[in-house]
Amino acid sequence: MSGKIYNSQEYIRKLDRLLKKLPPDERNDAVRYYAEYLADAGPEREAEAISGLGSPAQVASGIKADAAMRQLEEGKPRMRTGISAVWLAVLGVFALPIALPLAIAGFAVVFSVLVSVFAVLFSLIVSMASLFLSGIVTAVCGFAVLPQSFATGLFYIGGGLACTAIGFLLGILFWQLLRVTLKGVARLFNKIRYRKINKTAAKNAATIMPGYGVSGSPGNQVNPANPGSPVNSGGFSTQNPINDNDMERKEADDHE
Amino acid sequence: MIFQVGATLLDACVLSVLRTNDTYGYELTQMLRDTLEVSESTLYPVLRRLQKEDCLSTYDQPWQGRNRRYYTITDKGRRAVEYYRTAWGEYKTRVDRLIVGGESVERQNI
Numbered sequence: 529m530s531g532k533i534y535n536s537q538e539y540i541r542k543l544d545r546l547l548k549k550l551p552p553d554e555r556n557d558a559v560r561y562y563a564e565y566l567a568d569a570g571p572e573r574e575a576e577a578i579s580g581l582g583s584p585a586q587v588a589s590g591i592k593a594d595a596a597m598r599q600l601e602e603g604k605p606r607m608r609t610g611i612s613a614v615w616l617a618v619l620g621v622f623a624l625p626i627a628l629p630l631a632i633a634g635f636a637v638v639f640s641v642l643v644s645v646f647a648v649l650f651s652l653i654v655s656m657a658s659l660f661l662s663g664i665v666t667a668v669c670g671f672a673v674l675p676q677s678f679a680t681g682l683f684y685i686g687g688g689l690a691c692t693a694i695g696f697l698l699g700i701l702f703w704q705l706l707r708v709t710l711k712g713v714a715r716l717f718n719k720i721r722y723r724k725i726n727k728t729a730a731k732n733a734a735t736i737m738p739g740y741g742v743s744g745s746p747g748n749q750v751n752p753a754n755p756g757s758p759v760n761s762g763g764f765s766t767q768n769p770i771n772d773n774d775m776e777r778k779e780a781d782d783h784e
Numbered sequence: 785m786i787f788q789v790g791a792t793l794l795d796a797c798v799l800s801v802l803r804t805n806d807t808y809g810y811e812l813t814q815m816l817r818d819t820l821e822v823s824e825s826t827l828y829p830v831l832r833r834l835q836k837e838d839c840l841s842t843y844d845q846p847w848q849g850r851n852r853r854y855y856t857i858t859d860k861g862r863r864a865v866e867y868y869r870t871a872w873g874e875y876k877t878r879v880d881r882l883i884v885g886g887e888s889v890e891r892q893n894i
Contacts, residue, residue, distance in 0.1 A: 554832075561809055561828050564853060568810030577810075580824040587825045594829035598836060 532583075536566040539578055546588035550595055558591045649706070656698045663691030789820050794830050795839075796868035802840060802857040803865050812855065831855060839864050 534542065540563045547555040562581070569577035581587055620627075670684025789797075794816075801807065801815055813827050834840045839861035844851040857865070 557832065558828060560853070561831075564850075565809050565813070565824075567850065568808065568852070577824065582823065582825055587828075590825055590829055591832075594833060598833065 533575075534578055534584070536563075536574055536578070539566065539581075539584055542584040543588055546584055547591060550592065554591075554595050562587065652702055656695050656702060658695075659691050659698065660695030663688045663693070663695055666691060789822055791830070792868075794820075794822065794826070795834060796865070796872060798827070798830055798834065799839060799857060799861050799865045799868065802855055803862065806843075806854045806856040808852050808854050834861070 540559060543562055544555070544559045547558060550558075565581075566574060566577055665688070667685050667688030670681045670686075670688055672681075673684055674681030797816055797820065798812065801812060807815070809827065809831070812831075813824055816822060816827065817824070831840070835842065835855075837860075838858055840855050840857050842853050842855055844853055846852075
């Protein structure tokens with residue numbers, strides 16, 4: 529169905545690569561089965577057998593879907609997460625005497641950093657403002673002194689105006705600095721928040737994933753050999769085109 | 785064949801073939817394909833599952849310089865086959881009654 533024509537060796541190698549996420553025992557068994565299948569077909573019927581099997585991606589999708597179903601039935605993943613959650617809670621309780629002071633210390637550090645940053649900002653504002661204002665005051669004083677001593681007056685006026693100018697320039701510089709800093713902080717927080725959202729989305733997707741690609745046969749049939757456990761088969765999923773697309777996409781991801 | 789083959793029917797067919805003699809993947813596939821319209825890659829997941837459920841087991845036998853994996857039915861598999869045979873008998877009779885029986889009723893009305 530996919531355009532490529534494989535020989536047996538290429539076919540098996542490709543299948544092996546596509547199954548690399550399966551447990552080694554499942555993967556080896558499947559690869560061995562198909563290698564043997566093609567060997568038993570013999571050289572003269574090799575091409576026919578390969579086209580009959582469908583693309584390696586289709587075959588791999590069927591195997592993976594079946595393995596995922598079986599794992600789900602055995603309840604392995606659910607058990608494991610359940611236990612780990614309990615352990616995490618126990619660990620949390622035991623860690624409390626250490627974790628709590630640590631948390632307080634961490635909070636204190638963050639708080640002190642914030643306070644010092646604000647203190648620096650505040651002192652900058654104050655010094656800028658004082659430079660500006662004292663410059664004006666000095667200039668005014670200079671005018672007042674002018675009739676008594678022309679040189680002293682000029683000196684005060686000049687000095688005062690220079691102070692005001694420097695204060696004004698610093699103010700502009702500071703304002704630009706503040707804007708850039710605030711923008712940067714806002715962007716940082718946004719990034720953290722988005723990453724968190726993406727992570728939860730990925731997690732949700734992962735919990736849904738194991739069931740993908742199972743199609744066709746009715747869900748719950750009682751198996752006489754093992755009553756109580758539903759029998760499921762991914763056997764027909766290889767005929768499902770949607771499933772196939774899914775696999776192609778996965779495969780592309782693998783090559784990244 | 786226009787009727788779709790479900791997972792249970794496939795299980796029943798595979799185990800029934802193995803009830804009479806052990807065989808290997810390729811041959812089993814060809815035997816089933818003589819009767820049922822299943823794709824050639826359908827069988828592996830079925831065999832794997834039946835193996836995991838202890839309905840069949842495997843053994844290797846040398847053949848032409850390599851090992852060939854043969855599938856053989858277990859006791860549990862035999863019990864399953866017995867169950868499938870009765871279930872199939874009942875199912876067949878009921879479907880016959882619907883399809884073939886319905887036809888004869890129609891004929892009588894005409």
